[in-house]
Amino acid sequence: xxxxxxxxxxxxxxxxxxxxxxxxxxxxxxxxxxxxxxxxxxxxxxxxxxxxxxxxxxxxxxxxxxxxxxxxxxxxxxxxxxxxxxxxxxxxxxxxxxxxx
Numbered sequence: 001x002x003x004x005x006x007x008x009x010x011x012x013x014x015x016x017x018x019x020x021x022x023x024x025x026x027x028x029x030x031x032x033x034x035x036x037x038x039x040x041x042x043x044x045x046x047x048x049x050x051x052x053x054x055x056x057x058x059x060x061x062x063x064x065x066x067x068x069x070x071x072x073x074x075x076x077x078x079x080x081x082x083x084x085x086x087x088x089x090x091x092x093x094x095x096x097x098x099x100x101x
Contacts, residue, residue, distance in 0.1 A: 001018060001019065001020050001050060001051055002018070002049070002050040003016060003017070003018050003019075003048070003049045003050070004017045004019075004034060004037065004047070004048055005046065005047040005048075005049075006037060006038055006043035006045075006046055007043055007045040007046065007047070007082070008042070008043065008044060008045070009044045009045065011045060011082075014041040014042065014043055015037065015041040015043075017033070017034070017037050019033075029066050031069070031070065031073055034070065034073075035073060035074070035077070038074065038077075038079050039077070044078060044079055044080065045079065045080050045081075045082050046074070046079060046080070046081050047081075047082050047083050047084075047085070048070065048083070048084045048085070049084070049085040049086075050063075050084075050085075050086060050087070051087045051088065052087070052088050055088045055089060056088065057086045057087070057091040057092055057093040058086075058093060059084075059086060059093060059095065059098070059100065063084070063086065064100060067084045067100065067101070071101070082096070083095055083096040083101060084096075084101065
């Protein structure tokens with residue numbers, strides 16, 4: 001599952017979207033829907049989070065590729081991806097803390 005939190009410039013939550021994936025090892029990001037939601041909420045900032053059922057909170061190559069694509073898509077329309085969080089039952093990882101954002 002992937003979740004998006006759409007926020008204003010003061011990081012007040014404006015709305016959320018959860019996307020369920022039919023795949024066990026990856027989630028497709030519906031970039032058009034994500035952008036439409038961000039614009040519809042009037043968001044200027046976003047936080048993305050997803051789980052790793054494997055229990056390993058380390059970003060995968062696919063996670064990094066998807067995050068870079070989302071940042072490139074959002075930047076021209078004035079929306080900043082504040083962080084991408086990976087959650088497991090026992091750990092978490094932050095792209096921002098890891099220097100990946």
